[in-house]
Amino acid sequence: MTDPILEVDDLNVYYGKSHALKGVSLSIDEGEIYGVIGPNGAGKTTMLNAIAGFVEYEGSIRYDGADLARVSPQQIVRDGLIYCTEDRDLFPYFSVHENLLMGAQFRDDRDAVQDDLAMVYELFPRLDERREQEAETMSGGEQQMLAVGRALMSDPDVLMLDEPTLGLAPVIIQDISDALERLSEQGLTILLAEQNSTFALRHAERLSLIETGEIELAGTSAEFHDNEYVREAYVGVH
Numbered sequence: 109m110t111d112p113i114l115e116v117d118d119l120n121v122y123y124g125k126s127h128a129l130k131g132v133s134l135s136i137d138e139g140e141i142y143g144v145i146g147p148n149g150a151g152k153t154t155m156l157n158a159i160a161g162f163v164e165y166e167g168s169i170r171y172d173g174a175d176l177a178r179v180s181p182q183q184i185v186r187d188g189l190i191y192c193t194e195d196r197d198l199f200p201y202f203s204v205h206e207n208l209l210m211g212a213q214f215r216d217d218r219d220a221v222q223d224d225l226a227m228v229y230e231l232f233p234r235l236d237e238r239r240e241q242e243a244e245t246m247s248g249g250e251q252q253m254l255a256v257g258r259a260l261m262s263d264p265d266v267l268m269l270d271e272p273t274l275g276l277a278p279v280i281i282q283d284i285s286d287a288l289e290r291l292s293e294q295g296l297t298i299l300l301a302e303q304n305s306t307f308a309l310r311h312a313e314r315l316s317l318i319e320t321g322e323i324e325l326a327g328t329s330a331e332f333h334d335n336e337y338v339r340e341a342y343v344g345v346h
Contacts (some may be wrong), residue, residue, distance in 0.1 A: 112175060113138040113297055114159070114266055116188070119167040121154050122303040127153045129165070130321045136266070141288065141298040143312030143329075145305045145342060149320040153194060159299075160184060160191040172265070186214050188265035194274060196255040200244035204235050206241055207254055211261030217242050220263070228257040231287050249280030256287065268299045273307050281307065282328070305342035309333060317342075 114133035121129040130149045135143040144152050158165040162181035169176045179187075199207055208228060212221045229236035232253040234313050238246065245252060252272060258265055273281045281304075288311050291298065302308040308315060315332050317325040325335065332338050 110138065112136055112170075112334055113172055114299065115168075115170045116155070116159065117170075118157060119155065119165055119169065121151075121158055121163055121165045128321050129158070130169075132318065132321070132323055134326065136297060136299060138171060138297055139292075140314065141292055141312045142298070143308035143315035144301045144318055145303070145315060148303060150318045152318060153270055154321075155318070156191060156193075156270050156301055159189070159268065162318070184216075185262060186265065186329050188264045189268070190259045190264035190266070191268045192255050192259040192270065192272070194270040196251055197235050198243040198251060198254060198258070201242055203240050203242055204238040204246075204254055206339040207258050208235075208261050208284040211258035212263075215263060217263075221261070222259055224263065228260055231260075231290060232257055232281075232283070248285075249276045252280065253283065253287075253327045256284070260291075264296065266297045268300065268301070270301045271303060272300070273302065273304045285310065305338070309343065316318070 114136040117133050119129050119132040120127070132155055134142070144155065146152055158162045159169055161176065161179060161184050169185065176184060195302055200211060202210065208225060211298065215221055234250055235253055238250065243251060245253065256269070256272065272284055285307065288298065300308055300312060309329050309332055312329055314328050315326070316323050317338065326340070
């Protein structure tokens, strides 16, 4: 049995006197999609921000065997742990193509960058059609595709996605779903934080439910499907 590629142990985050995360622990195996579900404000984004090095925390975060406590966000990206934020953080006046190239700014494998560009355009044909269009003029769904595509251009070993379906039309959610299936088949490890529990349950092999900063339930997708509380409180609302 191999060690987890990403391991979070007893993670605590404070915003002033507010205890935002309370002893959160989870481990993710290489090549799996791991889902974290829960309502807005439960702590999902705070957890991802801690892993990405954006907020101070107590506890332990280990990535590929290394402790991230003193690692800068820039080095975390260079090491292959890539965060696609809920806000997308696109360059609004850059074209689709320019935004994608920005995702590869820390890479020096130029031939592989071109291969990954082709892969992203194949994964999201809408981006190929709009490669010269400025990001700010695109629809929300197209911007989400661009944000995911730019994250992929960083050549991730682990991709963290924060609310990738939030506010999107069903047809765009299906496009994102198809992309996740392709990426999973390619062996990419994905940490998926989602309010859309149905979407997360469709893709994740294992999940955690977080409420008010604490993990309330962890298990396989099948166990979540069989859990009456999850079905009534989460699955039934989508």
